[in-house]
Amino acid sequence: MSNLLKAFSKLGGFALFLFLEVICFALIIRFNTYHQQVALSSANKYMGNLSETVDEFEDYLHLNEEVERLRAEVARLRAQEGNSLYRDIDTTFASFDTLAQQFVFIDADVISKTFLGRKNFITLNRGRQHGVEPHMGVVDDQGIVGIVKSASAYHSRVMTIFHPDTRISAKLKGTGLFGSLVWDSDKADYSHMYLRDIPTHHKPQIGDTILTSGYSILFPPAIMIGKIDEISKKSGASSHDIRVKINNDLRSIRYAYAIKNLMKDDLSELEEE
């Protein structure tokens, strides 16, 4: 009992101490200009931080919408880049209307992917309804992804560059040299491809950039593919064996753009004739 009383009186003293300190601090903040300013500014600071954090959190909630919006924007902007446009230079008479749209980009989410064996496909959540058709090139923000193999109304299946049937027409940046880029399906190496058909009398260097050539209807010219990281030559062969380090990592791909070539029919007409 006496212990209890002791504890109570001790606590009572503490309570009074806290009470008096609260009064003191109220006086301090109320009547001292300097302290008032400090208190106000730090209150602002912490409240500011708090609302900033809340704001950031809200941003997270809207992140998906924001990404969608940005990707649509990217697709629109990439369609405006020089390599998506057909330069319609008319020499007969002067016209300002010399650029025609050749490529447009359709943004898509990658909804499934497997990189295991020899034949690697990914699935996109865009299909015929959105303009995706078989035989369209697919790229992401850092490089090329593959070629659309089949499309349903809302989805499409993309044969990636890591597939034995893939042939990408590629060129060495800054030269007119071009060859076809293939994947060695026996090695199952998901970061390198091989550039064939570069004749041995040309001397490409390690580190040279490989771009799409623009000679196929699939990809616009000058899209980054990767860099040369090994050059070898089999004896007697007439072309180099060039290994290319792919710029993007398809295993971590989350979204991609299918490329619609608006002049595809125009080009295929020629072939039919």
Place this chain on the structure above:
Amino acid sequence: MEGVVANVIRCVVFFLLQVLFLKRLSTGWEGYFYWNVLFYPLFILLLPFRTPRSLLLLIAFVFGLMIDLAYDSPGVHASASVFLAFMRDIVIKLDWLVPREGYKITASPTIRDLGFPWFIRYLGILLLCHVLFYFAVEVFVPSQIFEILQKSFFTYILSMVFILIYMIIFRPSQ
């Protein structure tokens, strides 16, 4: 009764000493208050042991407010004084401070009653509490801890000197 009168007189004298004389010493140079002399905490330190705890806190509060009126800083000295009063009860019960035979009921916390070594420990701890708390509240910005410590250091030493001179010269008995 005698003790009450002595303490009231001490209260007035210390107040006047602090605000009329020591306050003027507490200027640094170039507008930077480098050091203060805080002498008035001695009044709270010298209150008798038998003062009830809540009364002690209230006295400290009122006395601190009086100092604050003179210093034109409402609440700053008062909060430090209340803290000092609160700490005093804790400190005098510390094991290494309690004399071997315990405190006599009539004893006062003075050199005469409890000896110089006891008093210097008692004063050393509590004045440090007071000074640190005072400057923490005065500067009020935790990130300027260096300024708080610097001001506390100089003020602590000067106040110690002034208080010890007073205690040795006047040797108050209660």
